[in-house]
């Protein structure tokens with residue numbers, strides 16, 4: 186077919202709830218826009234966290250060419266479930282309401298890029314519009330294999346039996362039972378039922394865009410793309426690490442003058458993402474661990490799952506004497522920081538983190554060695570991926586976040602190991618170089634994205 190009047194495609198992007206989901210979509214929206222695509226960003230209202238609404242507003246103010254559709258989600262029944270999961274569920278129930286505005290888009294839409302969490306509801310909308318749907322996966326390729334294979338596992342009551350030490354998925358190395366998110370062992374858990382429904386809709390998508398790069402998870406990627414995991418999946422398209430777009434305004438930058446004056450690679454950056462609430466006992470032990478390690482630290486501390494609920498002040502969380510003793514050694518921040526800027530700072534030498542996938546890809550881009558401490562969800566599987574790729578170390582016996590209490594002594598020892606492991610530092614640097622190659626001109630991830638856009642351009 187000859188390319189007659191090829192013009193850049195018009196792509197609608199539909200993220201799901203939580204910063205871990207919104208962030209990759211805003212980054213991709215920015216990348217598509219700078220490649221001359223017409224971009225429509227669809228966001229569900231009201232959003233769960235304050236961080237989401239402020240990032241959306243700031244993104245739109247910086248990208249006036251991006252069109253915006255804000256749609257009201259149908260209300261959920263109030264329950265005790267995770268508010269982010271309730272929003273996934275409510276968004277799925279509401280997505281059909283978008284049909285009229287998508288059908289009348291001008292220029293007409295070429296494709297919808299949507300979150301895995303809304304896969305079942307967006308598939309029929311895309312089919313009615315006669316356009317392809319690409320799913321954006323916001324987790325590791327390995328965890329994605331588990332998500333995709335979950336319906337098969339749930340059909341056998343023995344899949345997650347405690348008599349087994351690992352869970353087998355065809356084509357990939359088995360997953361140790363302790364790294365399976367505990368909710369998956371309960372088919373009635375909202376997280377589990379939603380995920381299983383999403384997995385069943387995967388085959389309807391044209392492709393799965395992943396914020397990963399080939400060299401980071403080569404074996405898993407090859408296995409899933411050769412049909413060894415499941416034979417009905419669309420191609421997995423690695424396009425990461427996504428280029429960053431970050432607001433520089435309204436950020437907590439109180440730590441910056443201090444960070445600027447620290448020696449190169451001397452500071453441990455500590456953060457558990459946007460929605461992990463650590464217990465107060467664990468916060469105390471972590472403070473002891475940081476102090477015992479003797480290393481300088483920058484600690485971003487969050488105490489609630491949803492930022493709007495975070496009312497506690499630092500002085501109520503940690504003893505005044507701790508601040509006195511560590512005032513030259515570290516800084517603790519409670520607001521929203523630009524993690525990307527921090528990871529790019531020359532003073533940062535290590536990253537203690539929960540292995541939320543965005544954080545992993547951000548660390549990979551910069552080749553910063555990680556100490557993985559998974560808290561929930563996909564993070565234990567991600568931690569294993571990080572370790573295997575040479576980007577970090579992981580103490581398996583620490584378990585899940587709220588499972589037990591890890592002592593300050595253990596944390597301190599592990600931080601010393603992180604900061605003093607020169608072999609790890611070299612391997613992590615290599616990961617950073619490979620990440621840079623993947624997204625550079627002619628790199629594997631850059632090529633994959635170019636091919637998707639060329640396909641959509643020719644299809645128009």
Ligand code: UDP
Pocket residue numbers: 203204205206208457458459460461485520521522523524525540541542543544545547
């Ligand atoms: N983040 C940030 N500043 C903060 C907290 C988080 O910039 O104060 C960013 C972080 O860089 C990442 C995202 O928010 O891009 C969090 O996603 P991730 O997948 O790492 O973890 P989650 O928050 O979903 O657990």
Ligand code: UDP
Pocket residue numbers: 203205206269270273301302322323324332376379380383460541542561562563
């Ligand atoms: N997830 C999903 N469907 C759901 C809930 C979660 O596919 O209904 C996926 C989600 O894409 C994420 C992973 O499972 O990559 C872990 O979810 P969680 O919400 O714990 O992580 P976060 O949103 O904090 O990154």
Ligand code: UDP
Pocket residue numbers: 267366367368374376460461462463490561562
């Ligand atoms: N979760 C979270 N932040 C937390 C604790 C839990 O986002 O601080 C999420 C996590 O992704 C998990 C889900 O909430 O998959 C359910 O949490 P939990 O493992 O405690 O199971 P439940 O108590 O709901 O059975």
